[in-house]
Amino acid sequence: MSLNAADRPQMSGVAGGTQSPEHAGPPVDVYFARQPLLDRDGLLCAFETLPRIVDRRESADIEREAEAAARDAAAGMTARPSVTGTALFTGFAAPALRASLAGHPAWLDITRDSLFHDSLQRLSPERVMLELPVDIGADPELVARLVALHRRRFRFALDHVSKADESFAKLLPYVDAIKIDIREIAPAVLPKFASVMKSAGKLLVAMGVETQEDYQRAHDLGFDRFQGYFFAKPHGGARRSSAPRQALLNLLHLLAAEPTVAQLEAELKLNPVLVMHLMRLANSGSMNIGRKVTTLREAINATGTNAIARWTQLLLYADGRKIAAEDDPLLQLVATRARFMEIAVTQLEKAHLEEEDAAFLVGVFSFVDAVFGGSLESTLEVLTLARPIRTAIVEREGVLGRLLDLSEALERGNWASVDALCESLAPLDAPTVAAMALAAAEWAGTAGRDAEDEGLERIED
Structure with a gap:
């Protein structure tokens, strides 16, 4: 089923961002990508929201703001809200982003500047985990801010931890979760490090989990959350189906x-x-x-x-454990990608109804090897899909192949690749496709819950 006019998201603004230059508002764009976090049962339990902040101000204006902040700090005064911090929290609070989360909490990457921003306190603490960069520092001012926000029930995760240095030791009492990229820490060190963190009562998040072997290793070490796309990769057809x-x-x-x-x-x-x-x-x-x-x-x-x-x-992708559609990570990923591609192709010049249908099929069947376990090529042959659809998936040929690459770049928050691909997919640009991706995610997250006409109905045995 193709999109009608009422289905199509408005592309005049940036999802979760500030307005364009011809409109009122600060000249800063903010838009988001999302990455799923899974729990130990393999269920979707949260999304990391990856903001991209594009500051379009003149360099002199940015320098003046930094100088004013330095003067305030030297005088012991509370720093004035930064333009980028204001844009970040405005974007994060936007309805489009909230709707894309399918009821799950968000993990938000923040900077030191945004941590001190007054707008942060307008967020709902139970719906967000604030991710601190590992190099944020551990000076008395920062620790005092963490303590004050903890009193307001905010929770913190320390991102990309790879070693236990002095700064890490000072921050450890104030963070609830530790995120570890399992590819960036020595295999011999990881078990001991994970054990110590678990003993300290920290929620352990394994990043970079791209294969079933990665997942099993981290699971055996007691990790609580898993971030990566291992669940969308073939693993011998072991995924349980909700119907024959x-x-x-x-x-x-x-x-x-x-x-x-x-x-x-x-x-x-x-x-x-x-x-x-x-x-x-x-x-x-x-x-x-x-x-x-x-x-x-x-x-x-x-x-x-x-x-x-x-x-x-x-x-074809629904999990057989009778879980809710919005908690099924593969089903959500497939549905979001398919819907995104269908929306995106309508924005290209000379788009036709047949291309909308083909774009949806490319998105749907680009994951088919994850459920059948064979090679992608052989499974697509069995499905007898049209050649342009098969070549778009396997060879990444044509407009549909580039849109598939664009969808994958968005899923991983790879903005450099998004920019490069948009150059060959005019008039698409990064803010527009980010808006499309959030609209597609909202559709995927609500269709199963509300039995919408596209039908993410649950099959029960």
């Missing part, structure tokens, strides 16, 4: 052949679980048919083959 995948594949093959209602009805009748959820989908408020659907044929006609196909595609 062969039944879903058979249904997808039939849908691709433009079946009659009678043919689709016959195939669905072989899968009672799918019938049950199709009936629920047809009777959801999003269908707006004004009456209750009571037969399978009515459900097919009310829902439409396009919505059934999209629903079936996403169900």
